[in-house]
Amino acid sequence: xxxxxxxxxxxxxxxxxxxxxxxxxxxxxxxxxxxxxxxxxxxxxxxxxxxxxxxxxxxxxxxxxxxxxxxxxxxxxxxxxxxxxxxxxxxxxxxxxxxxxxxxxxxxxxxxx
Amino acid sequence: xxxxxxxxxxxxxxxxxxxxxxxxxxxxxxxxxxxxxxxxxxxxxxxxxxxxxxxxxxxxxxxxxxxxxxxxxxxxxxxxxxxxxxxxxxxxxxxxxxxxxxxxxxxxxxxxxxxxxx
Numbered sequence: 062x063x064x065x066x067x068x069x070x071x072x073x074x075x076x077x078x079x080x081x082x083x084x085x086x087x088x089x090x091x092x093x094x095x096x097x098x099x100x101x102x103x104x105x106x107x108x109x110x111x112x113x114x115x116x117x118x119x120x121x122x123x124x125x126x127x128x129x130x131x132x133x134x135x136x137x138x139x140x141x142x143x144x145x146x147x148x149x150x151x152x153x154x155x156x157x158x159x160x161x162x163x164x165x166x167x168x169x170x171x172x173x174x
Numbered sequence: 175x176x177x178x179x180x181x182x183x184x185x186x187x188x189x190x191x192x193x194x195x196x197x198x199x200x201x202x203x204x205x206x207x208x209x210x211x212x213x214x215x216x217x218x219x220x221x222x223x224x225x226x227x228x229x230x231x232x233x234x235x236x237x238x239x240x241x242x243x244x245x246x247x248x249x250x251x252x253x254x255x256x257x258x259x260x261x262x263x264x265x266x267x268x269x270x271x272x273x274x275x276x277x278x279x280x281x282x283x284x285x286x287x288x289x290x291x292x
Contacts, residue, residue, distance in 0.1 A: 101183070103283065103285050104285075155280075159279065160225055161223075162210075162266070162268075165218040
């Protein structure tokens with residue numbers, strides 16, 4: 062079955078460390094997205110990519126970085142510059158025209174310890 | 175640019191009662207509209223969508239929504255709430271518009287948490 066896989070489900074980071082969250086899809090979707098979710102704040106867009114080797118900043122890109130070297134993969138790195146990284150991170154993908162909406166992964170919960 | 179407003183961050187109903195979650199949008203082009211549901215510590219799951227055609231759309235788990243262009247609304251309803259409906263619900267609008275030939279991105283509302291009491 063086609064889908065989108067995020068790993069790990071839970072991740073713990075020490076202060077000052079960079080961590081990378083994985084997102085892989087086998088839906089042949091062109092576009093991929095990263096969102097951050099905090100209680101009461103809805104979904105906030107971090108980065109998105111429409112095609113391989115290209116990506117754009119979303120509303121809260123500071124302290125994060127991404128790459129899109131393959132159509133199937135869109136990893137997110139949370140750098141030490143992100144001052145408050147504890148949150149639930151969601152990856153999504155869609156065809157070019159979003160007629161079918163987005164398909165979401167099951168999320169990664171990142172906690173700073 | 176499009177926007178979405180979900181009226182009420184929390185809605186509480188009794189089991190068996192009508193569920194009504196409100197969503198209003200703004201868009202400069204004919205919109206695509208979506209409702210998603212999220213259970214705790216999970217991703218979002220598509221409930222239903224409106225793209226073109228019939229304005230009353232039916233989705234999974236007995237939910238339905240009606241696109242009302244004159245009111246710029248896309249409210250979600252379910253005739254009889256079940257305990258398993260307790261979750262957070264998100265409305266979303268796309269800027270892709272009718273025709274669907276151009277790239278589109280979804281804008282999400284802030285979410286409504288639905289609580290169902292026995």
